[in-house]
Amino acid sequence: MGWLNKIFKGSVNRVSRGHYDGNWHEGHSSDNVRGAYDESDNEDIDRAIALSLSEEQNKGKAVDIDYSLEEDEQLARALQESLNTDSPPRQNIPVENVPSERVPPREPPPILFASSGSRTCAGCKNPIGHGRFLSCMDSVWHPQCFRCFACNKPISEYEFAMHEDQPYHKSCYKEFFHPKCDVCKNFIPTNRNGLIEYRAHPFWMQKYCPSHEDDGTPRCCSCERMEPMDIKYITLDDGRKLCLECLNSSIMDTPECQQLYMDIQEFFEGLNMKVEQQVPILLVERQALNEALETEKNGHHLPETRGLCLSEEQIVRTILRRPIIGPGNRIIDMITAPYKLERRCEVTAILILYGLPRLQTGSILAHEMMHAYLRLKGFRSLSPQVEEGICQVLSHMWLESEIIFGSSIDISSSSVASSSSSSSTPTTSKKGAKTEFEKKLGAFIKHQIETDSSEAYGDGFRAANRAVDRYGLRSTLNHMKMTGSFPY
Numbered sequence: 001m002g003w004l005n006k007i008f009k010g011s012v013n014r015v016s017r018g019h020y021d022g023n024w025h026e027g028h029s030s031d032n033v034r035g036a037y038d039e040s041d042n043e044d045i046d047r048a049i050a051l052s053l054s055e056e057q058n059k060g061k062a063v064d065i066d067y068s069l070e071e072d073e074q075l076a077r078a079l080q081e082s083l084n085t086d087s088p089p090r091q092n093i094p095v096e097n098v099p100s101e102r103v104p105p106r107e108p109p110p111i112l113f114a115s116s117g118s119r120t121c122a123g124c125k126n127p128i129g130h131g132r133f134l135s136c137m138d139s140v141w142h143p144q145c146f147r148c149f150a151c152n153k154p155i156s157e158y159e160f161a162m163h164e165d166q167p168y169h170k171s172c173y174k175e176f177f178h179p180k181c182d183v184c185k186n187f188i189p190t191n192r193n194g195l196i197e198y199r200a201h202p203f204w205m206q207k208y209c210p211s212h213e214d215d216g217t218p219r220c221c222s223c224e225r226m227e228p229m230d231i232k233y234i235t236l237d238d239g240r241k242l243c244l245e246c247l248n249s250s251i252m253d254t255p256e257c258q259q260l261y262m263d264i265q266e267f268f269e270g271l272n273m274k275v276e277q278q279v280p281i282l283l284v285e286r287q288a289l290n291e292a293l294e295t296e297k298n299g300h301h302l303p304e305t306r307g308l309c310l311s312e313e314q315i316v317r318t319i320l321r322r323p324i325i326g327p328g329n330r331i332i333d334m335i336t337a338p339y340k341l342e343r344r345c346e347v348t349a350i351l352i353l354y355g356l357p358r359l360q361t362g363s364i365l366a367h368e369m370m371h372a373y374l375r376l377k378g379f380r381s382l383s384p385q386v387e388e389g390i391c392q393v394l395s396h397m398w399l400e401s402e403i404i405f406g407s408s409i410d411i412s413s414s415s416v417a418s419s420s421s422s423s424s425t426p427t428t429s430k431k432g433a434k435t436e437f438e439k440k441l442g443a444f445i446k447h448q449i450e451t452d453s454s455e456a457y458g459d460g461f462r463a464a465n466r467a468v469d470r471y472g473l474r475s476t477l478n479h480m481k482m483t484g485s486f487p488y
Helices: 039-058 069-082 170-177 254-270 286-295 358-376 384-405 436-451 455-471 473-483
Strands: 004-008 012-014 016-020 131-136 139-141 159-163 166-168 196-200 281-284 307-310 315-321 324-326 330-332 335-340 349-353
Touching (some): 254 281, 254 358, 254 384, 281 286, 286 307, 286 315, 307 358, 358 384, 358 436, 436 455, 455 473
Parallel strands (some): 281 349
Antiparallel strands (some): 016 131, 159 166, 307 349, 315 335
């Protein structure tokens, strides 16, 4: 199953700073200019000032308090041109006490005029008085009014970040919006292009640094989530890792598996698919499962086998008692015993890998029980795609009944007798209420079946599921028995 790559990029904005001393301009001058003019001149001056402010803001850098000579000259020239009309202004008041070195030679002294209206702070909505101000986000602000949306403290840095039209300190923005790794809990680093790149599980969406794919970080053998550094998974005797949430409902010995088997038997009976023969159900370690797989001549299995429907006589070691968790979060005190399989029918036993949660164990068991049903009912020479496909459909149907109804009830709406013995253990009871994680895990296992990319298990399931949806399970099975294929 492939993982998802995500790339994230934030935005950085800059603040332009200025000073208001009775005239509107970027920068600072200790000298004041006053003037009076008609309304049309006011509009021209406002446009010139707005242009000056816009140009300064687009430069993307802070403005020093001392106003530069070149900017004074440009602003004065723009204002003079805007006043070059047939009728001179009613009153001009020249700049007084301007140092001689700031006045260019052969140019008249710069003349500034007061704004026709007051500028309003975008934060407090009050007029900007005399003193410093900020120009950013197409508005002007008192320095103390331009505040971070997260911590509500003034933004005094040269750069700030934006999110949904709200300003943030760069540090606050990183804390709130820069993704953290779910494994190491650190901020996910940027790549060589300055972009934040991370991996994500396609179902759980657990995001993590790309480096964790190669640094030996283990995954849960059931839900496939990576092990966070602050939570240690349980280590099974064969090296598999199991997260604590999956451990909570895990099936660890054969008696527990027998109770689950009774639940699934009822499910099959509700579908009019009763298996009359008593098939031994054994929970085994991975080594015993692999040894049985080598002896078995029939069957089609995934690269990592978790269940087997056996038809050969052999001796299998089964787990008799639930082990305990010892030092270092490792499973200890595993009690096993040999079990001799005798061939009384086409199926000698069903083996299931121990340590998996109830829903996952049940889905494997439903799959293997369908293999047993097909062999016991005389379905011969089915191709891997047809046999594995219909077995995956039964596994999927059982999971769906568990998720929707919370127990292995007859999904064909016929009543079934309740089992008093199968409800004695809370973690394996078909009557027990499921946690939110168990429901999510069931949806994950269903998702795995539905999105499997293999030809036998994935394509086979999708072809079988289409046939069952269209013709029903019984008609599909009848067609398979006669033709060895699915109806179309």
